Structures are given as structure tokens and as C-alpha cells.
Amino acid sequence: MSAGALIRAPIDRRVQDRRVTEPTPPERPVVHVVLTRWKPDAPADALESMRARTRRFPVTVPGVLGVVEGPSSSPEGLEAGYTWALVVTFRDARARDAYLTHPAHLPVAEVIGEFAERLVVFDLDG
Incomplete structure (x- = not known):
């Protein structure tokens, strides 16, 4: 084995080990x-x-980090007719996906579906 190969071998092994252990x-x-x-x-x-x-x-839905809800408090008047907002922050996408069918969410979705004249749902990665 050449000197270059001997020097590279431990480095290559560390790089490979790091990929597995990180x-x-x-x-x-x-x-x-x-x-x-x-x-x-x-x-x-x-x-x-x-x-x-x-x-x-x-408290009722695993993975929910926080909730903010209510009417707009913006002085800009750019709500485009929307009168209420709900913002739910989830630990990750899996928590959000589980929430969609969670028993605590279903009655909320039912009320929104029944009484919302207009509705927008928008999810984004934090």
C-alpha cells in the first residue's frame, strides 16, 4: 500500500463512520x-x-407546540374579507398529519366546515 493510501485510509474510514453515526x-x-x-x-x-x-x-393533541386564534388585529385592513384565523404550530409534519384525524380536531373541522363561508388552509415549514 502506498504512503498516500495509508494516510487516506483512516480519513476515509472516519468520513464513512460519520455518515453512519451522525x-x-x-x-x-x-x-x-x-x-x-x-x-x-x-x-x-x-x-x-x-x-x-x-x-x-x-394539551389534547400530541405534537402541537402552540395555538393562536382570533380575529385580525391588523391596522392595514388587508384581510380580504376573512374574519378569523387559526394558527397551529406542530413539532413536525408527522404531528400535523396525525392531527388531521385526531378526535380533538374533528369537531373543530366540522364547525369550520359548516359555518365558514370562505376558507383557506395553508401549511408551511417553520
Whole structure:
């Protein structure tokens, strides 16, 4: 074996070992944004009950890191007719995917589906 090969062998082995032993990078958080415009006849009590459920997601749904919900507070007036937003931050895409069928989410989705006149759902990697 040549001197160059002898020097490279330990380096090559370390590089190869590092590929095997380095931890997989953690998944990125996912931010789930829901914008709605409620139907004029949407019952206030149904909406408030649904909103209270969303605020409990960090306790009731595994992988939910945080929830912010409510009407716009922007002074710009660029809401394009949307009257309420829900922003849920998930640990990763797997947590978001599990949330979609989680029993705590289903009644919220049902109320939104029934009383939203307009709806946008937009997810992005955090």
C-alpha cells in the first residue's frame, strides 16, 4: 500500500463512520394556517365553543407546540374579507398529519366546515 493510501485510509474510514453515526437532522416544525369568513348566520355559541377547543390543542393533541386564534388585529385592513384565523404550530409534519384525524380536531373541522363561508388552509415549514 502506498504512503498516500495509508494516510487516506483512516480519513476515509472516519468520513464513512460519520455518515453512519451522525444523527438524522430533526424535522422542521410545520405551521398550519386557517383563514375563514363566517357565514352571517353562524351561531356565536358554536363558534366560541370551537375556539375554546382549539386553544386546548397543545394539551389534547400530541405534537402541537402552540395555538393562536382570533380575529385580525391588523391596522392595514388587508384581510380580504376573512374574519378569523387559526394558527397551529406542530413539532413536525408527522404531528400535523396525525392531527388531521385526531378526535380533538374533528369537531373543530366540522364547525369550520359548516359555518365558514370562505376558507383557506395553508401549511408551511417553520
